[in-house]
Amino acid sequence: MSNSAEPHRDIVQAVLAFIAQDGCSDDDFDRLALRLFAYQYANDEPYRRFCQRRGATPRSVRRWFDIPAVPIDAFKELSLRSQPPSPVDRVFMTSGTTRSDVKGRHFHPTLAVYDSSTTRNFARRFMQGSGRLPMGILFPTETVMPNSSLAHYLALAASEFGTSGSRYFVTPQGLDSAGLCDMLAQAERSGEACAVLGATYSFVHLMDELRRRGMCFRLPTGSRVLDTGGYKRQSRELPLDDFYAELSEMLGIDRSMCINMYGMTELSTQFYDDGNAGVPSVKSGPHWIRSRIVDPLTGRDVPAGERGILVHCDLANFNSVTTILTEDVGVAADGGFLLLGRAEGAQAKGCSLAVEEFIRAATA
Numbered sequence: 001m002s003n004s005a006e007p008h009r010d011i012v013q014a015v016l017a018f019i020a021q022d023g024c025s026d027d028d029f030d031r032l033a034l035r036l037f038a039y040q041y042a043n044d045e046p047y048r049r050f051c052q053r054r055g056a057t058p059r060s061v062r063r064w065f066d067i068p069a070v071p072i073d074a075f076k077e078l079s080l081r082s083q084p085p086s087p088v089d090r091v092f093m094t095s096g097t098t099r100s101d102v103k104g105r106h107f108h109p110t111l112a113v114y115d116s117s118t119t120r121n122f123a124r125r126f127m128q129g130s131g132r133l134p135m136g137i138l139f140p141t142e143t144v145m146p147n148s149s150l151a152h153y154l155a156l157a158a159s160e161f162g163t164s165g166s167r168y169f170v171t172p173q174g175l176d177s178a179g180l181c182d183m184l185a186q187a188e189r190s191g192e193a194c195a196v197l198g199a200t201y202s203f204v205h206l207m208d209e210l211r212r213r214g215m216c217f218r219l220p221t222g223s224r225v226l227d228t229g230g231y232k233r234q235s236r237e238l239p240l241d242d243f244y245a246e247l248s249e250m251l252g253i254d255r256s257m258c259i260n261m262y263g264m265t266e267l268s269t270q271f272y273d274d275g276n277a278g279v280p281s282v283k284s285g286p287h288w289i290r291s292r293i294v295d296p297l298t299g300r301d302v303p304a305g306e307r308g309i310l311v312h313c314d315l316a317n318f319n320s321v322t323t324i325l326t327e328d329v330g331v332a333a334d335g336g337f338l339l340l341g342r343a344e345g346a347q348a349k350g351c352s353l354a355v356e357e358f359i360r361a362a363t364a
Helices: 008-020 026-043 045-054 112-127 149-161 177-190 200-213 240-251 345-362
Strands: 090-093 105-108 135-138 195-199 224-228 258-262 289-294 308-314 323-333 336-342
Touching (some): 026 045, 135 200, 149 195, 177 200, 195 200, 200 224
Parallel strands (some): 224 258
Antiparallel strands (some): 308 323
16 A cells, blocks of 8 residues: 555645646646555545445556545545544535435535635636636625535636625525616626626526516626536526527626536535536646546447536545545546536436445445
8 A cells, every 4th residue: 555644734735835837747637646546545444345245445456547446425435534433524515406314525625725726716717817806706605505516616706806895796696687787787897897706597697687677787797607516407598509509698797708617515625617608618627637528338438429417526635535426427628628518318327336346335
């Protein structure tokens, strides 16, 4: 076993240093991925049992793509963590939209790694070198939703990249559409670019409200929007092309500045596209996360050009497990992957069988 007793603080510092780099080689990525695998194998008992059942140990795993992927629903069944529980842990929980009675939990002994991963990536992919912007946040605050990774993500965005005039426009009573319209009108009058960020379904509510009021805006050059998370049955659903066409028309923002973030509670790193002039758009991540597209029944990569289930190896996931089998369908594309929706039919069954296998192995 490779350095199985490595101290937690050394692991954290190694990951922070890796994120702070400007890039990495394949060997660099493998080196840290294997170091994290050895650490998690030594300290995360359910994961170790699963790996042993797969015949995967720190001696046999040679590359990042050899690391066994944990099905995402395993976060609902077991506590996947390398550090013991602590009163200072931050716990992010899934929304529970698939199984409302059970929520996945992701434990963070420190948020230093999550925050570094988020802000470094956000600065490059969403801010794109611009200075601070007034931000309108279409999501509840961290105070209201302390276990929401998205609430924390948006709070980081506002504090690190927003101006002092940035505001939240979702209250316990719902969307503050009047307040948001005032902000957008001020930006239009002043010529100062702004940003609006939030859950996808919140933008649908916003567009419905603007249509009801007979309003639209022409926001200044440099303005942008970020949506994430899909509809979650909290609004009407729109085809992607219609969604971005309406958003662009009503806010007066070019579709190339309508950026979608793809993330999940079980990861510590987000993926972005370069706007949605065409859909589906190519998603990609920073140098500390890599992805595969697999057959969920076999775990093997699908042939080039074929659809499969996305597997992500996120080196910012230092405490839980680096490698996650999602329930999202994707296909490889130049520079990243296309996100094509949730698994259905045989692929969904394959994901369910993968969860059953993990639970049997981890609790044996």
